[in-house]
Amino acid sequence: MRAFSIPVIVTCLNLFFVLSCTQKTSQEESGKNWYKGNLHTHSYWSDGDEFPEVIMKWYKDQGYQFVALSDHNVFQEGEKWKAIRADSLYRNAFQNYLSEYGEDWVEYVQEEEELKVKLKTFEEYGPLYEEKEKFIMIPAQEITADFEGKPLHLNLTNLERLITPMEGGSVVEVLQNNINAVLEQRKASGKPMMVHINHPNFIWAITLEDMIRLKGERFFEVYNGHPAVHNLGDSTRIGYEAMWDFINIAYLEKGQPLIFGLATDDSHNYHKQGAKFSNAGRGWVVVEADSLAPDTMVEALERGDFYSTTGVELEKLSYSNNVLEVAALPKEGVNYTLEFIGCKEGEKDTQVLKTVEGNAGSFEVSADLLFVRCKITSSEPQHNPVENMKNQLAWTQPVRPE
Template identity: 65%
Template sequence: MIFLLALLGFQLVGCRSTPDEDTRKWYKGNLHTHSYWSDGDEFPEVIMDWYKSHGYHFVALTDHNIFAEGEKWITLNEDSVYQQAFQKYLKKYGDEWVSYKEEEGKTLVKLKTYEEYAPLFEEKERFLMIPAQEISDGYKGKPLHLNVTNLDKIFLPTGGESVAEVLQNNINAVLERRRETGQPMLVHINHPNFRWAITLQDIVKLKGERFFEVYNGHPQVHNMGDGLRMGTERMWDFINIAYIQKEQPLLFGLATDDSHNYHLFGREFSNSGRGWVMVLADSLEPGSLIDALENGDFYATTGVNLDKIQFKDNVLYVKATEEPGVTYTIEFIGCQKGERETEVLASTEGAEASFKVAPDHLFVRAKITSSRKQQNPVEDMVYEMAWVQPVQPE
């Protein structure tokens, strides 16, 4: 059984109607990260230390079809970059912590389990590690990946007879486990445009899925689409138009790192710090965070911070955290009943704006773009952005 540690920021108004006294806090987190346990190139301890020291409150380490339990040894890359990184790891944690050996001129290192390394980092209301996994399935060579957050056991890929069926079968397995155990679990679709594996039509067919990655920091996932295929943000809107027509709950958009590379940096590498979520929750514990995510009380971002999001009396209000020398554009994007696609309903140059959501709107969301460039961008997504979750008229 997976070892689970769940430890039970500033006060702001969230994106749903709330009482005058709101005691919730904002928590910064990444729900998609990899380590040496699968195809990442760093030890979990080093990765967690980086996120904690960079102001994150929670991280889900989501290695492919594996959880950090049992015994696993890795053979260290002979490149000097990785050899030097190992020496730094060894110096910091010491021989009593690090188990390694030399065989035939190669260095083998035993990985620490979740049960071993989680206590080094978790602190009440400061940092939480959430047990997680990337279910890596496929159909006819197409990579079909979903993340499970706050799992209690490993989920084996289910397979299926089509892209949509593979996704649905895996979603159903997670939702069924959640019903069986009563433990809050979140399943989300990863990088639909990775190798162009998942189309708009595939996601429209699904039931029970509430989240997907509108932004992923991996350099090969085509967030912006190409000349023939749509980007994930446009896909997001079409999915929600279809879901409303089918009387399904709205799909929410996440931003994640999907980090694999911790020693080499640049557009061609999958690095940390590119995308994350800010979640407005009662406490820093898995159930509270998942409740807030499912309520839409969060925003996805690549660098823009928000002081306030409020949806009250059908008015969606957004205020960015102003920084010297930085300007902001706030767009309200939505779809009116009877229309087949979204449009920019209003645009404001400034750090705050509001929009009245009318009864004839299917949904409205906000996108905030700053004039500050990302430090380490992918694709042509040069400027920092944030996405507020869609709302419907009350």
């Protein structure tokens, strides 16, 4: 990973992650930029409760640069009609949709109490919001499989074509067969694409032992904004952050690459807000890349050139000459705690190697360490949190001694 410095937001420019024009940044020198995005989102095409173009407008208006609309086992193509619930909340939302986009755009049929709307395809709604170096949509699918009633979900990002969920004789076999299907599609197409494991603790479907046995998996969700996925585990089962470390210890023992941790929304509910609903804006990634395009986003994610967050913004993140440097964007009245977490050679668990009370800190990654990552905790509360995760957090990706 190269050294880089994350620029500060300048509101007057109405751009995200742009530094004052009087200050030279390493992005300007290297040609790299930072892009905010969500890799797990749902719409009326599966079990979300809003039209895709409305969802994309919300994300773009909120300063996101990319979104992967990952509906369950479907891509937004072909003809699909959606019956709109009779509930006034959803009928009023439809009227707003109709007013915003107009009769020439919205195709619908209403007979007495029944209202059906023809959903727009990716090719139709994409041009409304895609804008060079400002906003893109990445084709995606949530591969939705199961084994003996356990939901086994994986996201395919930057897909070439839909994947029919693969079956198998165990949780691991089902997951591995679907991972392999993505890797095979990638090889055949020559197109960068990635697969990640979604919310392992959802209905306690995927255990740590299952995750450790997988091959070719490079990502999983260290944070998911759905209220039913048990980010923190429970009294007998570990949460995602601990799972992440144990997986990486096991992977390195087997000679496999490190697995990276994503923060995602997994948004479904766009009209009702609160801890009981799966809302947008809870978790995202910030990616360093030389341009805003689906292929470059995937390639940068695979290099680990990103951090995951539920609200904390970083102004500096670098790893050079075995020194990991992290700085959160200072905010008046907001305090930060930086924890550098790692595992020593020969040990089976991670520990907090250094704690910094303040917005900035560094850590030298010595040769006797397997890996080190940084967790940043803010005193600022997360907007609309789930579980007991009240404070804003960020996670850097693990790095190894060079």
